[in-house]
Amino acid sequence: xxxxxxxxxxxxxxxxxxxxxxxxxxxRDQFMATQSALPSLEAVAPFWASTLSDAAGKSYALSxxxxxxxxxxxxxxxxxxxxxxxxxISALATAHPEISVxxxxxxxxxxxxxxxxxxxxxxxxxxxxxxxxxxxxxxxxHKGVLPYTVILSAQGxxxxxxxxxxxxxxxxxxxxx
Numbered sequence: 001x002x003x004x005x006x007x008x009x010x011x012x013x014x015x016x017x018x019x020x021x022x023x024x025x026x027x028r029d030q031f032m033a034t035q036s037a038l039p040s041l042e043a044v045a046p047f048w049a050s051t052l053s054d055a056a057g058k059s060y061a062l063s064x065x066x067x068x069x070x071x072x073x074x075x076x077x078x079x080x081x082x083x084x085x086x087x088x089i090s091a092l093a094t095a096h097p098e099i100s101v102x103x104x105x106x107x108x109x110x111x112x113x114x115x116x117x118x119x120x121x122x123x124x125x126x127x128x129x130x131x132x133x134x135x136x137x138x139x140x141x142h143k144g145v146l147p148y149t150v151i152l153s154a155q156g157x158x159x160x161x162x163x164x165x166x167x168x169x170x171x172x173x174x175x176x177x
Contacts, residue, residue: 038158039140046138047072048156052104052126055113060102060126066156069175070100073166074128074136074148077111081165082147083119088168089149090121096177106132106146151175 051061073089075082086103093101101123105112109127116125128135133144140161141148149162151174160174171177 037140038161039138041157043138044152044156044158047135050131050135052128052131053109054124054126055109055116060124062102065100065102066154068098068100068154069159070102070152070154071171071175072139072150072152073101073103074132074141074146074150075103075105076107076146077105077115078107079146083115085147085149085165085167086119086121089166089171090123092168092171093121093123096175099175099177102126104128104132104135106136 048063048066051059053059071089071093073082073085075086077083089101089103093099103121103123103125105125105127106129107127108129112125112127133141136144136148139148139150139152140158141163143163145163147165149166149171150158151160151171153159162170162174
């Protein structure tokens with residue numbers, strides 16, 4: 001009986017979240033590039049102090065990405081708009097090695113490993129799980145939206161944020177490429 005209740009609750013949660021993300025995807029222009037309240041360097045400090053691992057267990061200190069512009073993409077394997085934007089972000093990362101890119105998965109390592117095996121990308125996909133939402137909030141995501149993309153300067157300042165799906169052109173325009 002408990003297992004049935006868990007399955008029903010899980011399915012209900014998936015439907016509710018899916019509907020919300022679908023609505024957000026269809027109304028993404030309302031949520032794009034809000035620049036009025038970019039986080040300060042002090043607010044971003046928890047992000048730079050973090051160390052996360054990829055699905056294979058390799059650790060990455062996020063501070064290693066300082067020194068050149070950085071695109072941080074918060075995503076999840078169950079998020080359709082997240083999966084849709086990844087090939088474009090990957091193509092941008094390949095075409096512009098002067099830009100660092102990192103994907104922070106609000107997901108479990110096994111799901112990210114399976115996703116990466118079927119959909120390779122040219123940048124590190126790190127497992128953020130429970131740390132992901134607080135890190136996204138430190139970078140300005142007070143709405144809890146996925147996907148959420150942040151562009152940071154080489155000095156570590158938040159330069160632009162995007163709520164919802166991004167395109168390669170949007171990122172190129174934001175980076176003046």
